[in-house]
Amino acid sequence: MTDERSNAGNAGMSPEAWEEWFADKHITTEDRAAYADADDTWPEYSLGSNSRPREGVPAGSITVRQHTSSVAYPGIERDYRVYVPAQYDGSEPASLIVFLDGLEYLAGDFRANVVLDNLIAEGEIPLTLAVFIEAGKTGPGYPIFGGADNRSIEFDSIDDTWTRFLIEELLPDAVGELNVSTKPRDHVIVGFSSGGNASFTAAWHRPDFFGNVITHCGSFVDIRGGHNHAPQVRRNPRKPIRMWLQSGRRDARVVFGDLAIANQDMAAALEYRYYDHQFVFGEGGHTLRHGGSVFPRTIRWIWRDHQSATGTY
Incomplete structure (x- = not known):
């Protein structure tokens, strides 16, 4: 799931904005109230200094591109953005971080590019390229809720189609000419809501490519199979995946499930199999x-033992 909204990067929405979001969806009164309650209009969390531009820290470049799938999702178009830090010169392999729903991670509640600028400049994380990916523009929408994009097909399904699309189609186009590390420990995939589910799905199928996962309010619920991830973790040998999960007491409780409980269950499954993980609730x-408020700490923790970082976590 997601807030699928033009102003998703801002805290809180007006009643008019909520009605616009609900307009083309078949959402019950109960679920409308649940989404409104889960919208963070309370100021518990705010961004710290690592998420604000600093004088003397060069900003990385961001290039907007388009991609049309030819294999995994034939004909489906999407936008994506490539971030290249100012320090990149191609002389050494850079790490890679992939953000799903990229515009939300660039918006005011997160500012991922600013965090990368600051932490790379300080040497607290390795030199890192980033790809900010949007969901496919056209598709069947969500089960029950409806809609008109391909996000649920891509992000909520738990087969390997999305994983293959990333590794075989989109990322070669995005970073093919850049010097990117091939080591899974140097690759991170990040997602919010259904994008969190998709991030874990990608690492689950290809831990030899994505060695690190960060999820925010991951939709590990009964949409297109995400509720099966925790049982899969429990029943299979531990995979080489490092994971940071975040959820909260007021996370969404809707027809597909209770995301707060689903994230607790996922964290418990990771604990059961002794995964290297952190769960922030x-x-x-x-x-x-x-x-967004804890992202600088999150990415330091993910790369806390990376040889190119100063180990300040």
Whole structure:
């Protein structure tokens, strides 16, 4: 699931904005109230200094591109953005971080590019390229809710189609000419809501490519199979995946399931199989406010033992 909204990067929505979001969807009165309650209009979380531009820290470049799938999702178009840090010169392999629903991660509640600028400049994380990916523009929408994009097909399904699309189609186009590390420990995939589910799905199928996962309010619920991830973790040998999960007490509770409970169950499954993981559970709702406030700590933790970082976590 997601907030699928033009102003998703802002905290809180007006009643008019909520009605516009609901307009083309078949959402019950109960679920409308649940989404509104999960919108973080309370100021529990805010961004710190690592998420604000600093004088003397050069900003990386961001290039907007388009992609049309030819294999996994034939004919489906999407936008994506490539971030290249100012320090990149191609002389050494750079790490890679992939954000699903990229515009939300660039918006005001998160500012992922600013965090990368600051932490790379300080040497607290390795030199890192980033790809900010949007969901496919056209598709069947969500089960029950409806809609007109391909996001649910891509992000909520738990087969390997999305994983193959990323690794075989989109990422070669996005970073093919750049010097990117091939080591899974140098690759991170990040997602919010259904994008969190898709991030874990990608690593689950290809831990030899994505060695690290960050999820914010991950939709590990009964949409297109996400509720099966926790049982899969419990029943299979541990995979080489490092994971950070974040959710909150006011996360969404809707027809597909209770996301707060689903994230607790996922964290318990990771604990059961002794995965290297962190679970941060707070007071927030179904937004990126909490995740954005702790993102500098999150990415330091993910790369806390990376040879190219200063180890300040």
